Every structure is written in structure tokens, then in C-alpha cells.
């Protein structure tokens with residue numbers, strides 16, 4: 001028996017995803033930058049906080065939430081994922097459980113109706129959570145929920161309802177991590193670069209170049225899989241469902257997608273529903 005290492009679609013050893021929350025006007029510019037460089041990610045929306053259509057923000061107001069109509073125009077068909085951020089952006093761990101249920105399930109139901117899709121992702125408002133909140137997410141069918149904990153590494157998540165990130169875009173480590181991510185030759189466990197932030201922060205700090213430079217450097221590369229949060233979750237979930245014989249010779253892929261892994265230095269591809277001998 002030799003080592004087996006997960007690989008992403010196409011046999012790639014690296015994946016990159018972004019996560020930006022609150023559904024603000026600056027997301028429009030961020031999505032432009034992401035799409036220009038082939039980056040994918042997830043936008044977490046509070047469907048209970050859409051301002052009225054025609055809202056006019058005071059001069060200098062940076063946290064300009066998109067209206068429901070603008071949000072639809074911005075995210076639908078953008079190639080990016082829409083996910084929940086709770087209905088009204090509360091400190092969830094402070095609330096009675098029934099109100100947490102309402103915050104989660106209503107936001108999910110609203111976004112599913114608005115975008116005509118199934119929504120299973122989440123980012124915690126303020127990054128705060130508790131075991132009781134996690135139990136509610138499970139009951140509401142939420143697959144993953146991002147915290148604001150940075151690992152400064154490229155680990156593959158295990159606890160998806162307490163999902164950690166690689167770093168925030170303001171991290172002093174951003175450029176070092178990007179360089180390591182791009183330059184390392186991955187021969188063992190795969191790399192996931194998970195970047196998070198808020199797009200209005202680029203306006204506050206007047207530093208859009210941070211994300212432009214990052215996107216230009218890490219984007220449009222053949223050896224990186226660019227995917228939304230849920231695409232990465234679903235792929236890893238399917239990988240984890242591969243069934244191996246005891247001697248490791250036979251592999252069955254019971255999932256509905258092609259899966260890749262590295263075995264004895266070779267990339268093995270196993271189609272949906274197949275059983276192969278390796």
C-alpha cells in the first residue's frame with residue numbers, strides 16, 4: 001500500500017477560494033477583478049437588511065448595502081456563489097435558539113427564492129458562534145460556515161461548520177502566503193488558499209491594489225482550481241466518500257462527480273459511479 005493524496009478536478013493539487021460578506025456596493029468592483037483573473041468565491045448576504053430601492057447614502061458612508069434588485073443584478077450569473085450571513089447580522093451566539101433558527105432558515109429561504117438556487121453556505125456575522133449555533137446550522141441543512149480564524153496555512157478543512165480561513169486580505173502575511181502557494185511544488189496533501197474580507201475595506205483603506213495585485217499574481221494559472229466555497233465543499237465531500245478495498249486495490253466512486261487522487265506518484269481519475277483497480 002502506498003500513499004494516497006486527494007487531488008482537485010483535473011488532478012490539480014491546489015485550490016483557491018474567496019469569501020466576502022455583507023453584500024455591499026464594492027462587491028461589484030471586486031467581482032470585476034475576480035472575473036478578470038479567473039478567481040471564484042462566495043458572497044454572504046443578509047436578506048433581512050436590504051435597503052429600500054432608491055436608497056441614498058450620506059456622503060462618506062462606506063458600508064453601502066445593495067438593494068434586493070441590485071444584489072440580484074450583481075451576483076446572479078456572476079459565476080460566484082451566494083450564501084447566507086443570517087437574516088439581520090446578529091451575534092448569533094447571544095440569541096435564544098428559536099431566534100437563531102429564524103435568522104438562518106429565513107435567510108436561506110429568501111436567498112433561494114431570490115436567486116433560484118439551493119443555498120447551503122454561510123459565514124458567521126462578526127465571526128462569532130457557539131456549539132448551540134452549530135447545532136442549528138446542521139438542522140437547517142447548512143454545509144459549511146466560515147469563522148474569522150486565520151490559519152496562515154493551506155490546510156484542508158475538517159470541521160466545515162467551524163471553517164477557518166488562510167488569512168484576511170489585510171494580513172501582513174498575504175504576499176508571503178501567495179508566493180508560497182504559487183511556488184511550492186505539492187507532492188503530498190493538497191493546498192487550499194482561503195481568503196476572506198469585506199470589499200468596503202478596500203475603499204476605507206484606499207487599497208484596491210491589494211486585491212488587484214493578489215488576483216493578478218495567483219489568477220489564471222493552469223495548476224490551480226478556482227472554485228466557490230460550496231464547490232470545494234462538495235468536491236471534498238465526494239472525495240471522502242470514495243470506498244477502498246482493504247488492500248487498496250479496488251476503488252469505488254459512489255458520487256455523481258469525477259474524482260482525482262494521487263497514488264504512487266500518478267494521478268488517478270475515477271468517474272462518477274465507477275469501480276476501478278489501481
Ligand SMILES: [Zn+2]
Pocket residue numbers: 021022085089124125126
Ligand atoms: Zn458581515
